[in-house]
Amino acid sequence: MATIESYVTQSGKRYMVRYRKPDRTTTKKRGFRTKRDAQDFAATVEVSKQRGEFIDPTAARAIVRDLGPDWLERKRQLKASSFRPLEIAWRLYVEPTWGKRPISSILYSEVQAWVTTLTVGDPKAEPPVKPKSATTVIRAYGVLAAILDDAVKDRRLLANPTRGVDLPRKKKKAHVFLSHEQVRDLADASKYPALVRVLAYCGLRWGEATALRVQDVNMIRRRLGIEQNAVDVAGEIIVGTPKNHKKRSVPFPEFLDAALGEACEGKHREDLVFPGPTGTYLRYTDMREDKMSWFASAVKKSGVPRITPHDLxxxxxxxxxxxxxxVKAVQKMLGHSSAAMTLDVYAELFDDDLDGVAIAMNDAVSRLSVPKTCPKTA
Structure with missing residues (x-):
């Protein structure tokens, strides 16, 4: 149980509450003007301990700058391409604004104002704040919210003041689908026609295609073994497992036999199928022509809609x-984590299936009605 003691200050008599925390260590809180105030505080402490809601005042005074780096360090198990955006969001947006703030002082309204400012900008600020993309804003908010989520779990906060904030909506980019003729024109205009065709007909991610090795190409079964992914992170190529850490086998059409055979000819099993100019991993910014990447140059020459390699x-x-x-076959080919994700991303491609459903139901009912309309035989 808590104990209450009085003491004298220059401003008069004050009261102090000594109490035990859940870990059985003793602490105190001073400065109560009346004994009743001290008793109320002591009662509140006992109730919060019984409910499991006790928050150590010392822990609640931790500042965001002290907690952020530890949270970020725990995210290093992510792929480098996923970790770097979090590190950038912390360094550019979260730490400059919230780094010096005690976590217990952060208010919901302040977080909402911060999110709004990042979204719409603030030309009157010094320096002026330019509007950020929805992706950038949501990521920065997510870093702050996750740090405070951990603070709640560590019993530094009773609740996370960031939760419930209104966030900007991401605008879904319209997909660009090339025709077979456009893929042919793009490949013919490219420095790497075989690579363009593999991207367009096998659906590999850029890093998966550039990480392909000769041993991954099965010419007999016409399969590509996707086991690695080479990602450019801040100018450095990081090689790891494919997205979702799942290996997969992707079929390629017969007309790619000659192109892939030529790409693998004379190479060792460990050699890259599509190496860059120096023999290392290819970047689509390599071999610039007129200040454009080789891929952008091919897009311009072929006259196809403006796309990136990922759009293929x-x-x-x-x-x-x-x-x-x-949808399951498309999911496996693309390496999506679930068929639901494939449907979410490419719902418009399956619109014709709705017509097929209506036609199939009509045919079924029509067949059911046929015996009733036919005359009975003698």
Whole structure:
């Protein structure tokens, strides 16, 4: 139980509460003007301990700058391409604004104002704040919210003041689907025509295609073994497992036999199928022409819509669906974590299936009605 003691200051008599924390260590709180105030505080402490809601005042005074680096360090198990955006969000947006703040002093309204300022900008600020993309704002908010979530779990805070904040909506980028003729023109205009065709007809991610080795190409079964992913992170190529850490086998059409055979010819099993100019991992910014990457140059020469190498995955998905592949097959080809994700990303490609459902139901009912309309035989 807590004990209450009085003491004298220059301003008069004051009261102090001594109490035990849940870990059985003793602490105190001073400065109560009346004994009743001290008793009320002591009662509140006992109730909060019984409910498991006790918050150590010392722990609640921790500042965000002390907690952020530890939280970030725990995220290092993520892929480098996922970790770096979090580190940037902490360094550019979270730490400068919230670093010196005690976590117990942060208010919901302040977080909402911060999110709004990042979203719409503030030309009157010094220096002026330019509007940030929804992705950037949501990521910065997510870092702050996650740090305070950990503070709640560590019993530094009773509740997270960031939760419930209104966030900007991401605008879904319209997919660009090339035709077979456009893929042909793009490949013919490219320095790496075989790579362009593999991206457009197999749906590999850029890093998966550039990490392909000769041993991953099965010419007999016409399969590509996707086991690695080479990602450019701040100018450094980081090689790891594919996204979702799942290896997969992707089929390639027969017309790619010659192109892939030529790309593998004369190489060792461990050699890259599509190496860069120096023999290392290819970057789509390599071999610049007129201040453009080789891929951008090919897009311009071929006259196809403005796309990136990643957009060719969308084309591969559209080709697969038009070839009557079901959603599970498309999911496996693209390496999505679930069929639901494939449907979320490419819902528009399956619109024709709705017509098929209506036609199938109509046919079923029509067959059911046939015997009733036919005359009975003698």
């Amino acid at each position: 995955r969308h084309t591969a998905a559209s080709f697969a669906v038009s070839a009557n592949a079901n």
